[in-house]
Amino acid sequence: MHTLNIGILAHVDAGKTSLTERLLFDHGAIDRLGSVDTGDTRTDDGAIERQRGITIRSAVAAFTVGDTRINLIDTPGHSDFIAEVERALEVLDGAVLLLSAVEGVQAQTRVLMRTLRRLRLPTLIFVNKIDRAGARSEGLLADIRRRLTPYVAPLTDVRGIGTARARVTRRPFEDRRLAETLAEVDPDILAAVVDGPEPTADDLRKTLAARTADGSFHPVFFGSALGGQGVAELVEGVTRLIPPTPTTHGTEPRGTVFAVRPGPGGERTAYLRLYDGEVTERQRITFLRRQADGRTSEVPARATRLDVIGGSGPLTAGNIAALTGPTGLRVGDRLGELTDRSPQFAPPTLETLVSARHPEQVARLRSALLPLADQDPLIHARPTVAGATALLLYGEVQMEVLAVTLAQDFGIEAEFEPGRVRFLERPRGVGEACDENPWHDHTRYWATIGLRVEPGPLGTGGVFTYETELGALPRAFHQAIEETVHASMRSGLCGAAVTDYRVTLVRSGYAAPISTAAHFRGLTPIVLRRALEQAGTRLYEPYHAFEAEVPLDALSPVTAQLASAGAEFTGTTGGSTAWLITGELAARRVREIELRLPGLTHGEGVWWSRLSGDRELSSR
Structure with missing residues (x-):
């Protein structure tokens, strides 16, 4: 079979x-x-x-x-x-x-x-x-x-x-x-x-x-x-x-987790599609995960229960199974090689802030958002300085469903701010800062950190590298600096997330046995901010490529509306029954056009758009 x-x-x-x-x-x-x-x-x-x-x-x-x-x-x-x-x-x-x-x-x-x-x-x-x-x-x-x-x-x-x-x-x-x-x-x-x-x-x-x-x-x-x-x-x-995908038996298991579902009693079920090899119940396996900053991490797992969809026995190549037991798995985790693949749809660009309506539920809200982020990593839940949590979403319906989920499944009344399009920052030049004192009266950190910030290639996200010797600091201190750099870059000079950057550790030091990882976590944002201010950043907004198919008599009002929204047209072709308009439009104006199009076209217009990149909004 x-x-x-x-x-x-x-x-x-x-x-x-x-x-x-x-x-x-x-x-x-x-x-x-x-x-x-x-x-x-x-x-x-x-x-x-x-x-x-x-x-x-x-x-x-x-x-x-x-x-x-x-x-x-x-x-x-x-x-x-x-x-x-x-x-x-x-x-x-x-x-x-x-x-x-x-x-x-x-x-x-x-x-x-x-x-x-x-x-x-x-x-x-x-x-x-x-x-x-x-x-x-x-x-x-x-x-x-x-x-x-x-x-x-x-x-x-x-x-x-x-x-x-x-x-x-x-x-x-x-x-x-x-x-x-x-x-x-x-x-x-x-x-x-x-x-x-x-x-x-x-x-x-x-x-x-x-x-x-x-x-x-x-x-x-x-x-x-x-x-x-x-x-x-x-x-x-x-x-x-439809032919089945070719599979290889008797080799190392290779597969992907494409869904994670909560279960009764707090347990979670991960759905694994296997391409090669075999996985058995209670087998120890290691998944690979691509972090948001581009790093690869390992996630050890062991399924206490393995249910093959539509079958029984071990999970073999070509089949799907529900794995119950592993607590750390997320959507997108890979078994076997971790291959890079381009997303088929645009990532979410609508950012909202969610907060608990009742102060006593603040901690519960953050705890509830963790498993929800595992089920949908694209929401990118992150805490803000004001105590709320920032989420990336696709639209208002997703926001409504998330609010109901928090209320029904976790008993939390959450309030969502109106969504706004997420902007990005990129470094403009090169900046470097260093704090070399073994004891800092203004910060009280026993740590020495020097960081250089510079632009990275487009599409690389964030990269952290070293010019210092890896053995110059204990591993925990290196890890504290790197993790804090990526976390701090979630908010740049203009308040938007920084992307396509390269941060290099150019100087480091510590005082044994006084220095701790907490000292490096505390000092890193201070030094990084000074380096980023020296480098400067540019603010970018996302753009969508669009196609609008409209009736023959609606061409004029639709193009006028698009032009007033700042659209740049790339083509207009006519047929026997409709016009096809193509171009690019700032993502923050897309929703406005989507809402106006039915009225301008008597309900016959069709709109399609997807993220096509971003453009500089202003300089800093």
Whole structure:
């Protein structure tokens, strides 16, 4: 038996969780269909998910088809939880991109498809809700080709679409339209279509499987998750067209933690996808973690319980297991080599301050945010001087969910300040400072520290190096300086986090046995601040690259609104039904445009944007 790890991705409310329920029910994994409306679905098992009727955390469930075990990973659809989708993408063998036959191609659908095509991840498209009033087929296929990708072809047809009598039939492989569409991505089929002889059904099946596997072509299936129509054809497509990721057995285990969930009694469960090797219960393993400053640390772990999703026994290559017991694991920890990978979605840029409404809950709030940061490292929880905690978030919905989580799970009433876009600072030049006195009357630290601050290459974050001999200080003192440097750089001369810096320890000394690590932790921020003031910093704000698709009659008001917000246009192209406007816009103005676009376009405009870098705002 082999395993496929399949992600279900879609815009919010397209029916992802309903499709997951249908797949599990039809293949005997659950004995009754759950409903999002009644809050009894298998994968949305969190209290907040049931209350709101949306998926917040990725969940895994399994079923078996013949000799294939399929692990379904149901991902959030709301853009505020895009980080969950990114983690799921890393562990997938393939994906099912869900569209509503009524709402059609939506903004988040386009964002997801762009990413899936960039990753060349095998992806099938499932058009859901064919039995709903207003459902479309041919018109929707045209929209998919125009707004998602031209390289698609339906493998099923629909009769009675838009009614309760809607039914799905298989489209024959001898269909000339399939051959013509495959010819656009396969030279052999192109030659057969142009010069003959005509490709056979077997030729088309093999080519379809090959081009789907390499991510260049996307079969389309119609159906209804609630009614069950077309789901069997989708499952057959998954098992026949998506190949499992090659695995190696008998080697050292290699895998990644893509989710961490709290459990009863304070225990936590980590979900591990294994690519090579084998992991057994109670086996001692070591994970690698990339810290925010670029350093690599080791996280020893031992699972007291190991539950293979959809199976039993040890965790083998290609499968996913829930590990219960390890307390220190975080999302993104790697088993085996620690490979660098580029994020597929923009990091969060909305910063907010959260504080406890009641003073006696301040310590509890900070303690509660630690496990939440383990589940979602991108929130970057950090304490502030005023006693609040700064968080990075994607949007207002994520903020609301976090507030409810703190109240329901931890009994903490938290107050969130309105979110603001996070700015960054970078060193402008080189600065150096040193404090060499063995005893400092003004600080009372028995320590000598000299630091040089200078700009680092773009994208490197923060780097700490030495010009002193490593043995000149005890290891604990070196560690205290390095950790304090990175912590202090969270707030620069303008109050924003400093990035792309290089700090070098140029002088050090201590007085044994009086000096302690606390002396170095206390003196480091003072010396670092003086060096940073000498170097100076520049303040940068994030920018988004955007695309706005608007009706023909809305071009003028939309471009005027974008221009007033300071957008820089890179292109405007017109079609028969819409204009496509591209450009760049300061991240702090993106939300304003998103809110105004529906009114300017009578609800027909589509907005897409992602972080494209940053630009200097001012000098200091």
